[in-house]
Amino acid sequence: MSAAAPLGRGPKVRAAVLAAAVDELSEHGYAAFTVDNVAQRTGVHKTTIYRRWSDRDALIADALADSVAAEIxxxxxxxxxxxxxxxxxxxxxxxxxxxxxxxxxxxxxxxxxxxxxxxxxxxxxxxxxxxxxxxxxxxxxxxxxxxxxxxxxxxxxxxxxxxxxxxxxxxxxxxxxxxxxxxxxxxxxxxxxxx
Structure with missing residues (x-):
């Protein structure tokens, strides 16, 4: 897994992190899901993710809600x-x-x-x-x-x-x-x- 190009800040980072979280879930499932892997996928530091989401479950819940709302x-x-x-x-x-x-x-x-x-x-x-x-x-x-x-x-x-x-x-x-x-x-x- 290679790091992505830097994203900057704001809604772009949020969207990229949520999409990467769904990709991570899709490829590795819930049990193996890590914030570190999401950070690698998006090219942001994991502290950037933890500033927006308190833990992996908060990130997962937000990613799921975003996916469902966008696609249904x-x-x-x-x-x-x-x-x-x-x-x-x-x-x-x-x-x-x-x-x-x-x-x-x-x-x-x-x-x-x-x-x-x-x-x-x-x-x-x-x-x-x-x-x-x-x-x-x-x-x-x-x-x-x-x-x-x-x-x-x-x-x-x-x-x-x-x-x-x-x-x-x-x-x-x-x-x-x-x-x-x-x-x-x-x-x-x-x-x-x-x-």
Missing amino acids: PVPDTGSIDDDLNTLARSLVAWISSPSGRAVLSVMVADTAGQPSPPVSARHVFRDRIRTALPVVTRAIERGELPPGTDPAELIKTLVAPIYFRVLITGETVDDRTAAAAAAVAVTAARAGLFT
């Missing part, structure tokens, strides 16, 4: 069907990417007998669900879903089959998987199962 944008197409399809396709694309696989490896580390990931890493997924709730709220306001539909339950129902295939059965996911997950979630919501 929350859509606003004006249609619940299109929004859920777009959200599911973004999730499938992210899960299939190196950064998605890195994030998932952190989340399942403790079930594989490795050190447990920080609790803050789990908050990344809770925050993403919270961020996606307006997709459902807007659909209720437009009359596409029954009043009283629980947005969190609908979003969890959307993502559950995708995560199940990746984490439990080890299946490959694609746009068909995304479309099926979106169809199930919206059909259940329209039937009033989440009220």
Whole structure:
């Protein structure tokens, strides 16, 4: 691993460190993740990293949140069907990417007998669900879903089959998987199962 060119300060350094942290997780996993390796990848001194993040778990949690937010944008197409399809396709694309696989490896580390990931890493997924709730709220306001539909339950129902295939059965996911997950979630919501 060779050191990168100096980055300077500010947002550029932050972005480079977060990207390097995701790369490090992707290549070496949670248990072998070190701030030293992230520093080498970015060409900054590890004290620069520790000034911004108190420890490796804080860095990992921030890197995961940044990755998820950047790669799974929350859509606003004006249609619940299109929004859920777009959200599911973004999730499938992210899960299939190196950064998605890195994030998932952190989340399942403790079930594989490795050190447990920080609790803050789990908050990344809770925050993403919270961020996606307006997709459902807007659909209720437009009359596409029954009043009283629980947005969190609908979003969890959307993502559950995708995560199940990746984490439990080890299946490959694609746009068909995304479309099926979106169809199930919206059909259940329209039937009033989440009220």
